[in-house]
Amino acid sequence: MWTMTSIRRMCIALLGALTLGCSSDSSTNPQNTSTITAAGSGDALAFSPQSVTISASDSVKFVFKDITHNVVFDDPEQIGVPGDIVTVHDTTVSRTFTTAGTFAFHCTIHPVMTGHVVVQ
Ligand SMILES: [Cu+2]
Secondary structure (H helix, E strand, C coil): CCCHHHHHHHHHHHHHHHHHHHHHHHCCCCCCEEEEEECCCCCCCCEECCEEEECCCEEEEEEECCCCEEEEECCCCCCCCCCCEEEECCEEEEEEECCCEEEEEECCCCCCCEEEEEEC
16 A cells, blocks of 8 residues: 555665766766867967867867968878868867877867877
8 A cells, every 4th residue: 555655765776876877977987078279369379278188089179260271180191090180260179099008199270289198
């Protein structure tokens, strides 16, 4: 026989199970994404931040504002280096890094713009 008390207990137990379910979901996050922004007009000519540290198989999202830039990796022979990003503006381009290492890059249009991605 269902009483109000037993129904209430059942609801509390279900809520607990749902909460546990949610917290275990958050521990299986999809890959992380870090963001590097290339200078827009009014900004100092730089990638910001100049360095990010990620885990293998994570992605870096390069955000380009209103000034034209590119991203050219210093060592195209480096194992795991992703493809360069051609000259773009007002867009976002992601690159996934599958191999541990330090991947230095620069903008050929503005040689003062350098940065690197550390993949652990
Ligand atoms: Cu540039």
